[in-house]
Every structure is written in structure tokens, then in C-alpha cells.
Amino acid sequence: MPVPDSTSILTVRNLNVTFARSSLKAVDGVSFTLGAERLGIVGESGSGKSTLGRAIMKLLPNSAKIEAEALEFAGTSLVKASEKQMRTLRGNEMALIMQDPRYSLNPVLSIGKQVAEAAKLHLGLGKAAAHKAAAGMLERVRIADVERTMRLYPHQISGGMGQRVMIAMMLLAKPRLVIADEPTSALDVSVRGDVLKLLDELVTENNSGLILISHDIRMVAAFCQRILVMYKGRVVENLVRLEDAQHPYTRGLVAAMPNPRHPVRRLQVLDRPSIDAAEVRS
Numbered sequence: 001m002p003v004p005d006s007t008s009i010l011t012v013r014n015l016n017v018t019f020a021r022s023s024l025k026a027v028d029g030v031s032f033t034l035g036a037e038r039l040g041i042v043g044e045s046g047s048g049k050s051t052l053g054r055a056i057m058k059l060l061p062n063s064a065k066i067e068a069e070a071l072e073f074a075g076t077s078l079v080k081a082s083e084k085q086m087r088t089l090r091g092n093e094m095a096l097i098m099q100d101p102r103y104s105l106n107p108v109l110s111i112g113k114q115v116a117e118a119a120k121l122h123l124g125l126g127k128a129a130a131h132k133a134a135a136g137m138l139e140r141v142r143i144a145d146v147e148r149t150m151r152l153y154p155h156q157i158s159g160g161m162g163q164r165v166m167i168a169m170m171l172l173a174k175p176r177l178v179i180a181d182e183p184t185s186a187l188d189v190s191v192r193g194d195v196l197k198l199l200d201e202l203v204t205e206n207n208s209g210l211i212l213i214s215h216d217i218r219m220v221a222a223f224c225q226r227i228l229v230m231y232k233g234r235v236v237e238n239l240v241r242l243e244d245a246q247h248p249y250t251r252g253l254v255a256a257m258p259n260p261r262h263p264v265r266r267l268q269v270l271d272r273p274s275i276d277a278a279e280v281r282s
């Protein structure tokens with residue numbers, strides 16, 4: 001496995017997110033740095049994974065209050081950045097891939113037009129050259145029958161195809177940071193591996209950092225070089241290998257996920273009293 005590039009793309013120090021009318025912190029004192037590497041963020045539903053990803057992109061609703069000692073992307077303080085600056089960063093240097101790509105794509109533009117727009121914007125191409133570049137990128141992400149697909153609209157394509165289209169646009173934009181929030185969980189099992197492989201090609205080719213958010217700890221462990229485990233808004237463990245997990249919550253997550261190599265009749269459920277006791281001790 002390649003050694004992660006330690007040059008920092010993202011620095012997060014003591015990040016806290018609270019929502020109005022909630023006394024609990026959705027993200028509670030999270031700190032980590034990210035270089036050109038694949039970092040997984042795992043945790044059960046409600047542990048704060050998506051809120052963390054969206055806080056980094058500054059894509060939370062106004063009811064969310066973000067506070068941090070540092071939230072820096074390639075030398076820019078995101079805490080201080082204006083919405084205008086954030087929009088420029090999001091379109092070029094930072095990208096978010098969500099569970100259902102059809103919400104990220106423009107519903108009134110055909111697939112061909114959207115990818116060609118990205119080619120115009122990022123490669124400075126004219127109309128005909130942008131169309132050609134778009135077709136080439138869609139082929140590269142292994143979309144069959146490219147010319148036909150280019151005429152379709154987002155609601156007419158499958159989730160797997162939508163994620164490929166998103167990745168094709170990012171191959172043109174070359175973002176330094178990609179946050180993928182459950183990018184494969186809505187997809188057919190047969191295409192999940194292909195989409196992860198394309199994501200890997202995207203970040204490896206551009207020397208970018210990838211944050212992969214998922215509740216599937218085994219998938220994350222197979223794909224990422226490092227894993228942060230979140231519980232109730234906090235990072236409770238920072239792991240390189242799943243086998244090194246010490247925290248009862250992480251062990252519980254592993255035991256609760258089906259392992260195709262060792263099928264069992266009943267999966268374990270989380271032992272919350274011992275997890276909370278470990279939290280109190282830490």
C-alpha cells in the first residue's frame with residue numbers, strides 16, 4: 001500500500017458543530033490532518049459523519065454553528081472564507097460526492113451539456129472541443145454508448161451511471177480534496193467496486209486527498225489508508241489497520257458488519273453500556 005503523502009491539504013483542529021435548538025454537539029472537538037491520501041470516516045447513523053463532511057465544505061444549513069481553532073484547506077482558512085470564496089473553492093478545488101448523484105447534477109441540463117460545461121470551464125475549450133473532451137471522459141469512466149448517454153437527463157440514468165458522470169466531471173476539474181459521503185451505498189452491489197476504483201483513479205491521478213464517509217467499516221478499511229471512527233460527534237479512534245482497534249465501539253462496529261469470509265447466523269448488536277463506560281474513562 002502506498003505511503004500517504006504527509007503534505008497537508010486539510011487541517012481540522014478542534015472543530016465543533018451545534019444545531020440551533022439542540023444542546024448536543026453534532027461534531028465535538030474533532031481534529032485531524034489530511035494529505036494526499038484516502039481517509040475513511042466511519043460510525044453509526046447519527047454519529048456526525050455527514051455533518052463533519054458538510055462543515056468542511058461549509059454546506060450546512062444556517063441553523064448550524066461551526067467553530068474551530070483551525071479549518072484550513074491548502075493554506076486558506078475556511079472559517080473566515082466568504083460564501084463567494086467557498087463557491088469558487090467548491091467548483092474547482094473541493095468536491096463533494098453524495099449518496100444520490102442525481103441531486104448533485106443539474107436536472108435541466110443533459111449529461112453531455114454538463115460534462116462539456118466542466119470541460120469548457122476547466123480546460124478553456126470551445127463548444128466542439130468541449131463536447132469531444134466530455135465524450136472522452138465519459139468513455140474513460142467506462143460509460144457504455146456515450147453519445148446516447150450524453151443526450152439523457154439526470155433522472156433518466158442509474159445511480160451508478162450518475163456517480164461515473166460526477167467522477168468524469170471531477171477528472172476535468174482536478175479538485176485537491178474530494179469528500180465522498182456514502183458514494184456507493186445507494187448503488188447496486190455489482191457496480192460498487194467499479195465506482196470505488198474510479199474514485200481511486202481520480203484522487204491518485206490528481207494527488208488529491210479523499211475523505212470517504214461510510215457506515216461500512218469493512219469497505220472503508222479495504223479502501224482507505226487511515227480510518228477515523230466517530231461516536232456521538234467525537235473521534236474515538238484513529239486507525240491504520242482494523243485489527244488494531246481497541247475501542248469497544250469500533251470492535252462493535254466490526255462485529256456488527258457482515259463478513260463475507262466468515263458468515264454467521266446472527267450479527268452482534270452494539271453493547272452501548274460498555275461503549276459509554278469506555279468514553280467516560282477516556
Ligand SMILES: Nc1ncnc2c1ncn2[C@@H]1O[C@H](COP(=O)(O)OP(=O)(O)OP(=O)(O)O)[C@@H](O)[C@H]1O
Nearest residue numbers: 019026043044045046047048049050051052061215
Ligand atoms: N439539519 C440538521 N438540523 C438539526 N440537527 C441535525 C441536522 N443535521 C444533522 N443533525 C444532527 O446531527 C447529528 C449528526 O448527524 P449526521 O447526519 O451528521 O450523522 P451521520 O453519522 O452522518 O448519520 P447517517 O449515517 O445516518 O447519515 C444527529 O444527531 C442529527 O440529528
